[in-house]
Amino acid sequence: MIPSGFEYHRPNSVQEAVALLAQLGEEARPLAGGHSLIPVMKTRLSAPEHLIDLAGVSGLKGIRQEPGHIVIGAMTTQYEISGSPLLAETLPILRETSLQIGDPQIRYLGTLGGNVANGDPGNDMPAVMMCLDAEYQLVGQSGQRGVRARDFYLGAYDTARQNGEILTEIRIPVPPRGHGYAYEKLKRKVGDYAVAAAAVILTMTNGKCTMASIGLTNVADTPLWAEAAAQALIGTGLDHAAIANAAAAAETITDPAADGRGPAEYRTKMAGMMVRRAIARAKSRAQN
Amino acid sequence: MNDMTPTQAERTGKLEGLGCRRKRTEDIRFTQGRGNYVDDLKLPGMLFGDFVRSSHPHARIKSIDTSKALALPGVKAVLTAADLKPLKLHYMPTLAGDVAAVLADDKVLFQNQEIAFVVAEDRYIAADATELVEVEYEALPVVVDPFQAMAPDAPVLREDIKDKMDGAHGPRKHPNHIFNWQVGDKQGTDAVFDTAEVTTKDLFVYHRTHPSPLETCQCVASMDKIKGELTVWGTFQAPHVIRTVVSILSGIAEHKVHVIAPDIGGGFGNKVGVYPGYVCAIVASIVLGVPVKWVEDRMENLSTTSFARDYHMTTELAATKDGKILAMRIHVLADHGAFDACADPSRWPAGFMNICTGSYDIPVAHLEVDGVYTNKASGGVAYRCSFRVTEAVYSIERAIEVLAHKLGMDSVDLRMKNFIKAEQFPYHSALGWEYDSGNYHVAMQKAMDAVGYPALRAEQKTRQEAFRRGETRQLLGIGVSFFTEIVGAGPSRNCDILGVGMFDSAEIRIHPTGSIVARMGTKSQGQGHETTYAQIIATELGIPADDITVEEGNTDTAPYGLGTYGSRSTPVAGAATAMAARKIRAKAQMIAAHLLEVSEYDVEWDIDRFKVKGLPEKFKTMKEIAWAAYNNLPPGMEPGLEAVNYYDPPNMTYPFGAYFCVMDIDVDTGVAKTRRFYALDDCGTRINPMIIEGQVHGGLTEAFAVAMGQEITYDAQGNVMGASFMDFFLPTAVETPKWETDFTVTPSPHHPIGAKGVGESPHVGGVPCFSNAVNDAFAFLEAGHIPMPHHAWRLWKVADGLGLHA
Known part of the structure; x- marks a missing residue:
């Protein structure tokens, strides 16, 4: 519970932060809300020599609307996401998800950027971002690039972010007005990672599902985009059989670890169960 | 009497005694962050200890190399079993009649067992230094399942007592066996089962868990080499017992050992025992002559202490x-x-x-x-x-x-x-x-x-x-x-801790102006003793609970007691409190009779006063009696108004x-x-x-x-x-x-x-x-x-x- 020594840096701009990262190399880690990094430092599972605190970097906070997109700054906190009227109207699944992360104290500090960038499969927002087909903006010394959330996660704590890059903002295509959505999370207690969780968005037209997307949390080394599961819903009335097919398809792509949350078999089945429940709830919310 | 005379109900209510939903007096400081816990204690020159712990659940220790840790600037000492052996402190007695390793000698028996104690100028250096101590292990086969412990081919765990087949509670059947304890009528019971119409048989496993108080176990030991006195502040549910144990183990006379349990953030049984951290902090302070603090972290608490x-x-x-x-x-x-x-x-x-x-x-x-x-x-x-x-x-x-x-x-x-x-x-x-x-x-x-x-x-x-x-x-x-x-x-005829009977105690002292300080041998860890003991005294002595200070945990001032666990505070120390108060009331009765110029048999107790029987307007309140106890006593009576009771419960x-x-x-x-x-x-x-x-x-x-x-x-x-x-x-x-x-x-x-x-x-x-x-x-x-x-x-x-x- 006592971290190793480290140098603390507090740059004022993205350029400055990126320059520090380049200069300090692999022993430097960007620090956002700190709710993943600080605990692993306290247990000495991680001992970075330099922390580059992004809290003072201007322009990394805020939620704005662009044509067809919502853009969220990486340092926007979970609390700010859950309280945003703009997100409540355009991307209500974000509010539903953020309210299931940690507890109020954690949500005051924990950021969206930190949640999606560090590659912890237990984090909730990555699967939601895959579900929504969000794009992450990464800035390094050589410039800026966008990476789709669906391409970002390579393994546990292993992402497409290069050393020297900082994730600055998240661009999310706004789903059609009247879409149904749900984030169903099974957890042991408040503040825990999911046993399994499922993010679903879908649209219904004349009683048929015309669009669907499903993301899964904490049932593999990475968050999962359950493409086939969503495909099983298209064109159906989201009847019992269609939902069962989607759940079964979702279960097949899981590869969870056995841990205190339960054996792998259970967590796979719970992924399916969360998919079922999320679809049912999303359906009940969708305008037809 | 006039309309302003308080009614009996009003007088009773003012006391906030037995049965009153009185708010907890200690919560005023707790809810404002003004509690005083062990880790709040900062003494000049204080050093910090941290443990090197075993990564193996069962292994022989081939070697321990502390040289790199000792070379780290700020490290003052690294204790191992070799240092404690000459003091005969590498093992310590347990309450159950066994011994437990303070620092692992020759082998480790569970994961995270204490191997070395690093003492450094600050908590961070101590933690860094633990990583520099090099321990070479030879892994041994592990016994996890208790049902396998007594198998004929099970690895012998406790080599230190492997030849001691007569344990603290009788003969041992196997080197991994501790005791066999039987109560009741075996033959008679078996006979009933043999002929009963209906029987059930199930294995009920009550799994291993942990009391997990929010405040972990911790202490500060401070040896004053000039006075030859040792003071230990710690998370102790039973501070007096700790004092006796420390005196016996250290050889320091018990009157020169001062054990103080300040506010405690939950115990639930976790803070009854003596742990290697206490022993090592004390030894380090004795060796180095400066205060040494040891504070467990959460993982240490859950995986090592009780x-x-x-x-x-x-x-x-x-x-x-x-x-x-x-x-x-x-x-x-x-x-x-x-x-x-x-x-x-x-x-x-x-x-x-x-x-x-x-x-x-x-x-x-x-x-x-x-x-x-x-x-x-x-x-x-x-x-x-x-x-x-x-x-x-x-x-x-x-x-x-x-x-x-x-x-x-x-x-x-x-x-x-x-x-x-x-x-x-x-x-x-x-x-x-x-x-x-x-x-x-x-x-x-x-x-x-x-x-x-x-x-x-x-x-x-x-x-x-x-x-x-x-x-x-x-x-x-x-x-x-x-x-x-x-x-x-419990009754001392069948309950003792290390030979000390499980009585408990209370001392009550009434000051001339009628307020009270009371001290008990128990120690609240959140139970609200400061509130409830005062209520017992309030009803027994007719002094408002608000005018009563209850102190526990300082072994220099509190009477000897066996501490707080097993829901024993109210049954034992609560009884001592009532009995001590009754001693005071008996003396107060004599003083009241003297003040009222009647026989003590002609006065009777009435909520907060003694009154003359049949003449309710002739009375002396406890407050008046308290004043008189210091200046106007019956001839020959000892001044003052205080009492101590050691209560040995009958059941x-x-x-x-x-x-x-x-x-x-x-x-x-x-x-x-x-x-x-x-x-x-x-x-x-x-x-x-x-x-x-x-x-x-x-x-x-x-x-x-x-x-x-x-x-x-x-x-x-x-x-x-x-x-x-x-x-x-x-x-x-x-x-x-x-x-x-x-x-x-x-x-x-x-x-x-x-x-x-x-x-x-x-x-x-x-x-x-x-x-x-x-x-x-x-x-x-x-x-x-x-x-x-x-x-x-x-x-x-x-x-x-x-x-x-x-």
């Missing part, structure tokens, strides 16, 4: 076809880990497990307990219960449910049929206890009426039918438990209660939701109903935690799993059910104010109630006994095994 339970109880009942219980037989395999460090009274190797006949009139019984060593942390403390009482009550209350199911009888009816009857008290149980008082039928009926028991069973029947028809995926469980605790240890007290739990279980996820929990407690006279309710809320919350998921587990290789709050289930307000409390009052006949103690009852009664609710939900599907803890995934597996996911 676990609870780990009892494997094969429980049998014999009964007639119509449900009269005839006999009980239990064999317990007790996993004590690497050392026998149970915190029980010396002569009770399995605590008061022989309370296992519960609230029932069972004519004959036999209990046998075998303790074994395994490669796990040592302990076996009473986590929010009297010694092994939760284990005992869990065993009987599960067995009752199993028997009722087998008989096709409602379990409440079975309990009612077998309860000890009110007229049987004092009741002598088959396993040797004398229950002081009880009225079980009345308590159970009141609880049944409160929850609407028949309607609940009807609802359950409807639900089961709907479930079978596929209309719902939710099962309904109704949990019942009825418990009898045994607390207030234990036996609180009891009836609990009901209503639970919905989602068979598709295994998630259980407690819809309702009702707890009726009878703790005798109620000193402060609000504190009682708070105690019940806390105890039930810990019961909920333990029953529904709180555990310390080890993998097959002996690695301790889940020793952090990520995995160790500490429920928050969100998970915790809403608690309904209720009560009956059956005073203890032998306690001066009739109080019995309550802090642990809700835990003792709560755990089986939750477990019974889970088991009850599945019972109609013939699931058999479902073991704790009832995690969602485990319940899902039960449902899966029953084919409910097909």
